[in-house]
Amino acid sequence: QETVCIFGTGDFGRSLGLRLLQSGYNVVYGSRDPKNSLLLPKGSKVMAHAAAACEAHVIFVAVQREHYGFLKSLASTLAGKVLIDVSNNLRRGLYPESNAEYLSSLVPGATVVKAFNTISAWALQSGGLDANRQVLICGDRADAKQQVVDIAQSLGFTVLDRGSLRAAAELEDLPLQLFPLWRLPFCIAFCLTAFIFFYALTRDVIYERVTNGKDNAFRIMISLANRVFPIVSLVMLALCYLPGALAGFLQLYNGTKYRRFPDWLDRWMLCRKQLGLLALAFGFLHVLYTLVIPIRYYVRYRINVYVISLVKDNKTYEFDNTVAWRHDAYISMGILGFGLFVLLGITSLPSVSNSLNWREFSFVQSKLGYMTLLLCTAHTFLYGWDKFLRTSSYRWWMPPSYMLSLVVPCVVLILKLILIMPCVDRKVTRIRQGWE
Amino acid sequence: QETVCIFGTGDFGRSLGLRLLQSGYNVVYGSRDPKNSLLLPKGSKVMAHAAAACEAHVIFVAVQREHYGFLKSLASTLAGKVLIDVSNNLRRGLYPESNAEYLSSLVPGATVVKAFNTISAWALQSGGLDANRQVLICGDRADAKQQVVDIAQSLGFTVLDRGSLRAAAELEDLPLQLFPLWRLPFCIAFCLTAFIFFYALTRDVIYERVTNGKDNAFRIMISLANRVFPIVSLVMLALCYLPGALAGFLQLYNGTKYRRFPDWLDRWMLCRKQLGLLALAFGFLHVLYTLVIPIRYYVRYRINVYVISLVKDNKTYEFDNTVAWRHDAYISMGILGFGLFVLLGITSLPSVSNSLNWREFSFVQSKLGYMTLLLCTAHTFLYGWDKFLRTSSYRWWMPPSYMLSLVVPCVVLILKLILIMPCVDRKVTRIRQGWE
Amino acid sequence: QETVCIFGTGDFGRSLGLRLLQSGYNVVYGSRDPKNSLLLPKGSKVMAHAAAACEAHVIFVAVQREHYGFLKSLASTLAGKVLIDVSNNLRRGLYPESNAEYLSSLVPGATVVKAFNTISAWALQSGGLDANRQVLICGDRADAKQQVVDIAQSLGFTVLDRGSLRAAAELEDLPLQLFPLWRLPFCIAFCLTAFIFFYALTRDVIYERVTNGKDNAFRIMISLANRVFPIVSLVMLALCYLPGALAGFLQLYNGTKYRRFPDWLDRWMLCRKQLGLLALAFGFLHVLYTLVIPIRYYVRYRINVYVISLVKDNKTYEFDNTVAWRHDAYISMGILGFGLFVLLGITSLPSVSNSLNWREFSFVQSKLGYMTLLLCTAHTFLYGWDKFLRTSSYRWWMPPSYMLSLVVPCVVLILKLILIMPCVDRKVTRIRQGWE
């Protein structure tokens, strides 16, 4: 049974120690105050730092970087040992060099390995299966790294080697990231939302106010929201399939798949998942906003007033078969489209996508994805119907907002249509299989 | 640090090389064109095939099977080496023998191991945790396989040995599969949907047309859909619990659990998950179609016309307490049933079911599953109420479609009722625990 | 190739044998009836128990504890071997000592290791990736344990050592647990539901009956349900954020984070996830019950009667702008709150939370969680509006139920508000980072 030393009896040190003990290691803590061992896992020993260091060859430094100072005085004891730096910083760019390199400069005789910083104390404690299970490590000496790999593997983690200690800065950045891949899609969603909102506000509220003097402002809460959300959803759904189509044309043009895509296209392709999920979130809100329509005070008021007027004016009330068809058709398309949309969402859950093979995954994401786009576009077309022909729809020369939303989807669908024409398709397939 | 050779600098070769480098291997590429190494991972070397082969004992052949020809000329250089065949085909049955066996016949001096073909290049690149993590291997020599196992494990994959090289054909089929377990449930769903659709079409549209000359065809889009989907959902939900009940009776009859079930029952039991999830999808559509009822043009029209007629004819409008009870009750059952249905769906997500122990999983799937079935059946019963007594419901002698949907669920519930009667239950339990 | 022996050819023995064969082991079964090997995996051998035991050093005992008796007679053959006890019991507390310890007492010469009992036969068969992948082991001798660890790892499982054989009782309890962490949240939910239900029943049904003699009982099915579920949801959502706030104040008071929390607070904090998910389930039901409002018979009746009365009495029907604002606003808040609620639910799926780093996870759960609470509380406030001022709301001195539901959320929000005031926040942050 190997002995491992841990400096620092804080949250991380304690959780790590417990886990090491469970996996059959002996654990020795190095602490400023060896008496105070109340919360430490049973079976571990606590000593002063120097004494603890002597007991083991591998030492975890579970102390904040700010307090590394005391290690300098231990430099001679630590010479020849493997120091594992697990530390993170509170913000990026706090220090010029990475914590691991700083540690290495403090104790030049020891070999420093950066590892475990992406694992939270909580993850260590709750068993490891339930939290990020990948330990990233880096360091300059292969044998020291191997020892850390062995420990990590016996704790049940998988290990990914990221190279020399120079990579430490990168590893220290990882836990500070906040949804890096979602940033661009969020920006797009935000800008689109803002634009459509002001567009619809102008058409539906301000126009009404200026020309008829009517105060429609309460419509912002639901009517406008239910105009903005579906449009953003549809556009983002289309944006998510646009780069694939562009890539196809680019490959046709290049005649090979080995030419790199331009950078912007590469970046765009990498955030399609996020674009799609945001589109789903907006679509979800659209559905909820639609389903509450009949319980709105305003809608009930309007319907009642309409019925009363019908009775009072003794008008006949004709049933319009075409409207019934069209109305039911667009709602039905919406529902089916949304069903497929949710299915796309479900298959992008990591655990589901892992259990699909590549062919199944791209069947769902690519084939059914285009089907979703088609259904949603048809839904919007049928919703609009002949509105675009009526001049009353163009207020201050602004077309109805749903028309704006149709531009990108139509472009994508047309591009795709071209790509799946047999002659083009054959050529694309040949290119993609590397037959030159 | 071991050196590994990769033939082919395509998508797969590059991704694999990058991953190998990250895990601490040296990587040497063999390429037709050693100059063109622009896209290759940093740290790797590129040479002609023969030169590269000399550098390593293990060689990945990341080239399409169509181009294996060139390996023949390298046969002497490759003698004694381990060749890993990662290739897949575009369709099944393209070639008489598997790619791996073909490779083995081309280079008889080398040991061929089939592996990694189920892992996509993308999965290799994006870190492995996020895609199928199981590497299936097969091969004729244990020591060669062990070397591949070691490599796969250090890349963070788990390995499943599938035996001798004859299994290669099977492994090559895996990535070509498209939802094999879903096929039967899909067929059932499709046939049921078609049958119920035409049944309901006849009763609701054609009958109306023939006897009253009214054109009801617009009802197809929503009213009919909302008749077909819930019925299919209910029947499939019942079909998903029927085999378990049949198995119980069969075990009672056999008096032992070690007699094999008939083949059709075994196959049926294996696709219950898929049956259940499809039932959920149809149920989900039913719910959406139900919730949009009040925003339909047709429904609003009907209600308004009704109110107008009430006013004009000056009829009194009585509140019927029983109808209120019944109506609210059936909707409430539907909601609770659907809630449990969604819960069943959530617990069948791989990541959730993994975190449940066996007892918890079968509590949810079996106990709460039967509860779901009970609630949904009660929902349908209360919806129909005394309709089956009224002769007007039998158009052209066809009973209302909801009555058809009740047959299978009732059978299942009765069978289950028998099985949980204390006397029977005791006997079944005894059999299943192997006490004979 | 190592040989492993399995006693017992039941479900577990067969599945385990198949898996061992696939991973490259030789498998020998020990059975009472070596002839009857119909269902056994191909490639394995079957013998009498004694003969089988001689072939291997490691023996799995895949037999129910009730039948361990026969092992006593084999004691001499088994001396020096490693016996792996995989057994579970049907209920807790059936026997005074654990099965593994009983086995050890039967065959004192052998080394007993408890392992694999948490893995179901089905999980072994279906590949291991898709079921609980963690093998818990315990035993008194390190070398024997190491052999079991090796086997488990080559089958693709991760291993967690739980110490000496005395831990066996604990391991045998695990598969018998039924949602231990959900128990407390369920109790809370149940009590709350019962209380609010009777409260609302008194106010809405009994009061009406006693004072006006009207029979409102049908309202139980939907109206009352839709009063109870949202209230329970809101209170439980608040209860889920209350302990975090209390912890903050406690740490402020203690001036350190190293003082243990009182036991009740610790337990409460550990079941917040479950509290939150139950709150989501209740919220989900609230949404469904709300969305069906317009298709209810009762609601349609009420609206129609209202319109008819308007027409008959020739009253003017005024549009109230404030009501329109308020109504739309509270519904909109509800929708956005529910959207975030679902998002919280999605990120607590194990596979999703695993792919988030700590910072991202607590951004969603903590920041967006408080946002959810805020939106839902605002939703309820706006729903109630000035009802609390009207005396007619206080039936039998009982305030409307929605007012009760606001108490806990308001407390939580106020506590949080204090904690994020810059001066307090700075102090809390300092404490939590261990700078004292």
Ligand SMILES: Cc1cc2nc3c(=O)[nH]c(=O)nc-3n(C[C@H](O)[C@H](O)[C@H](O)COP(=O)(O)OP(=O)(O)OC[C@H]3O[C@@H](n4cnc5c(N)ncnc54)[C@H](O)[C@@H]3O)c2cc1C
């Ligand atoms: C709700 C929802 C969820 C989604 N979830 C996911 C998800 O989990 N994961 C995901 O990836 N996407 C996801 N998406 C986005 C989208 O569905 C997929 O990206 C989809 O595969 C795109 O299909 P496509 O046919 O346009 O593109 P592709 O299938 O990528 O086809 C484009 C073509 O370009 C070529 N190509 C692509 N990349 C390269 C490259 N680097 N080098 C050379 N050639 C290349 C390929 O040969 C491919 O045939 C989601 C979308 C939605 C709406």
Ligand SMILES: Cc1cc2nc3c(=O)[nH]c(=O)nc-3n(C[C@H](O)[C@H](O)[C@H](O)COP(=O)(O)OP(=O)(O)OC[C@H]3O[C@@H](n4cnc5c(N)ncnc54)[C@H](O)[C@@H]3O)c2cc1C
């Ligand atoms: C939305 C939804 C999701 C679902 N997800 C899943 C899922 O993820 N996984 C899943 O498996 N099912 C799933 N199902 C299907 C279904 O819920 C389960 O199969 C459920 O366990 C069936 O319960 P049961 O009591 O009828 O059968 P069982 O619990 O299987 O009981 C039948 C009895 O037969 C015996 N038996 C079964 N198989 C054998 C055998 N091979 N040899 C000897 N005896 C045997 C057992 O002793 C058992 O007691 C899902 C269903 C729905 C509606």
Ligand SMILES: Cc1cc2nc3c(=O)[nH]c(=O)nc-3n(C[C@H](O)[C@H](O)[C@H](O)COP(=O)(O)OP(=O)(O)OC[C@H]3O[C@@H](n4cnc5c(N)ncnc54)[C@H](O)[C@@H]3O)c2cc1C
């Ligand atoms: C739908 C839904 C799903 C949810 N899913 C989850 C889930 O998957 N996982 C989950 O954990 N919660 C889940 N929750 C519960 C809740 O969202 C989280 O617990 C959330 O992190 C609480 O945030 P907080 O800011 O109140 O508490 P915290 O983020 O815990 O903050 C409380 C403070 O107390 C301190 N503290 C906490 N514990 C300790 C300790 N042991 N020792 C010393 N100091 C301590 C910390 O320093 C922390 O800053 C869910 C809730 C809902 C509504």
Ligand SMILES: NC(=O)c1ccc[n+]([C@@H]2O[C@H](COP(=O)([O-])OP(=O)(O)OC[C@H]3O[C@@H](n4cnc5c(N)ncnc54)[C@H](OP(=O)(O)O)[C@@H]3O)[C@@H](O)[C@H]2O)c1
């Ligand atoms: N918590 C996590 O989830 C997590 C995750 C990844 C990485 N990390 C990293 O792990 C390290 C420890 O984190 P933590 O959460 O455990 O912090 P912590 O709870 O604040 O504990 C830090 C420990 O360091 C010791 N220490 C404090 N001041 C010291 C000083 N001046 N000189 C010497 N030792 C001192 C103390 O132990 P003694 O009193 O025994 O000396 C203290 O318990 C940090 O670098 C952190 O970035 C933490």
Ligand SMILES: NC(=O)c1ccc[n+]([C@@H]2O[C@H](COP(=O)([O-])OP(=O)(O)OC[C@H]3O[C@@H](n4cnc5c(N)ncnc54)[C@H](OP(=O)(O)O)[C@@H]3O)[C@@H](O)[C@H]2O)c1
């Ligand atoms: N891509 C995947 O996701 C994936 C997944 C599993 C298995 N595979 C299998 O991996 C293999 C390679 O797939 P890939 O996607 O990388 O294909 P690819 O991108 O088309 O690359 C194939 C490589 O093979 C080499 N090559 C092409 N023609 C050749 C010839 N006539 N003679 C010698 N070498 C030739 C080329 O490399 P040089 O120019 O350097 O010679 C080329 O880069 C295939 O067998 C495939 O089935 C791929």
Ligand SMILES: NC(=O)c1ccc[n+]([C@@H]2O[C@H](COP(=O)([O-])OP(=O)(O)OC[C@H]3O[C@@H](n4cnc5c(N)ncnc54)[C@H](OP(=O)(O)O)[C@@H]3O)[C@@H](O)[C@H]2O)c1
């Ligand atoms: N099934 C699971 O999912 C699972 C999961 C974890 C743990 N376990 C444990 O694994 C063990 C076996 O479970 P199982 O499901 O395989 O049970 P099983 O199907 O009932 O098989 C038990 C086997 O034990 C043998 N056996 C029965 N009576 C015996 C006797 N009087 N003397 C000697 N051998 C006898 C029989 O094999 P022969 O006829 O060949 O002698 C029989 O096939 C149990 O301890 C169980 O708790 C099972």
Ligand SMILES: CCCCCCCCCCCCCCCC(=O)OC[C@H](COP(=O)(O)O)OC(=O)CCCCCCCCCCCCCCC
């Ligand atoms: C028009 C279609 C409408 C679709 C509606 C969606 C409902 C659910 C459909 C389930 C389809 C799952 C496909 C999985 C693909 C696959 O092969 O997946 C294969 C995997 C792996 O299976 P194995 O573990 O058996 O290998 O199976 C799964 O992961 C099952 C996923 C279950 C997902 C259920 C999630 C339910 C969540 C609730 C959503 C709806 C809520 C609605 C509230 C109003």
Ligand SMILES: CCCCCCCCCCCCCCCC(=O)OC[C@H](COP(=O)(O)O)OC(=O)CCCCCCCCCCCCCCC
């Ligand atoms: C009548 C009931 C109604 C149910 C309604 C479903 C709502 C969600 C209920 C969550 C219940 C989770 C049970 C998990 C079992 C378990 O123990 O699971 C245990 C696991 C593992 O927990 P540990 O990681 O703590 O071990 O926990 C989970 O996996 C949490 C699963 C969270 C699932 C939330 C998914 C939300 C998706 C959105 C669906 C609804 C959308 C509606 C749109 C209109």
Ligand SMILES: CCCCCCCCCCCCCCCC(=O)OC[C@H](COP(=O)(O)O)OC(=O)CCCCCCCCCCCCCCC
């Ligand atoms: C106001 C917001 C409204 C939100 C509404 C929810 C809709 C879905 C939003 C998806 C957001 C996912 C955030 C994931 C966080 C993350 O970074 O997650 C990161 C992970 C991991 O990504 P990588 O694998 O790329 O590393 O990604 C995911 O796990 C994707 C999760 C997809 C979840 C889709 C589930 C859909 C289920 C259906 C629910 C709705 C049904 C409604 C029926 C009426």
Ligand code: HEM
């Ligand atoms: C259950 C599914 C759906 C239903 C019931 C539904 C219903 C509706 C209804 C009733 C409208 C008219 C709204 C109004 O009168 O203001 C509408 C508009 C619209 N819907 Fe849907 N829809 C669904 C899904 C979707 C999806 C998935 C998308 C796209 C991603 C979408 C995109 C649109 C668009 C772009 C509009 C036009 C918005 C406008 O300009 O007013 N819908 N939908």
Ligand code: HEM
């Ligand atoms: C939120 C949940 C649910 C609600 C609100 C709901 C509501 C309804 C309504 C209003 C109807 C009458 C439809 C009509 O008039 O045409 C109906 C019918 C029906 N429902 Fe549901 N339901 C729900 C869930 C379910 C579920 C989960 C199932 C079964 C799996 C189901 C099965 C049926 C069946 C079989 C019918 C009869 C269809 C017919 O013949 O017309 N329902 N439901």
Ligand code: HEM
């Ligand atoms: C889609 C989202 C939501 C919608 C459309 C919605 C709508 C409504 C409606 C229409 C009412 C009035 C019910 C009645 O008249 O009896 C209501 C009440 C209420 N809602 Fe929501 N809601 C939503 C989400 C939520 C959520 C997520 C919560 C909290 C967790 C919540 C908490 C409440 C509460 C406490 C009441 C008062 C119940 C009472 O005393 O009657 N709502 N909601």
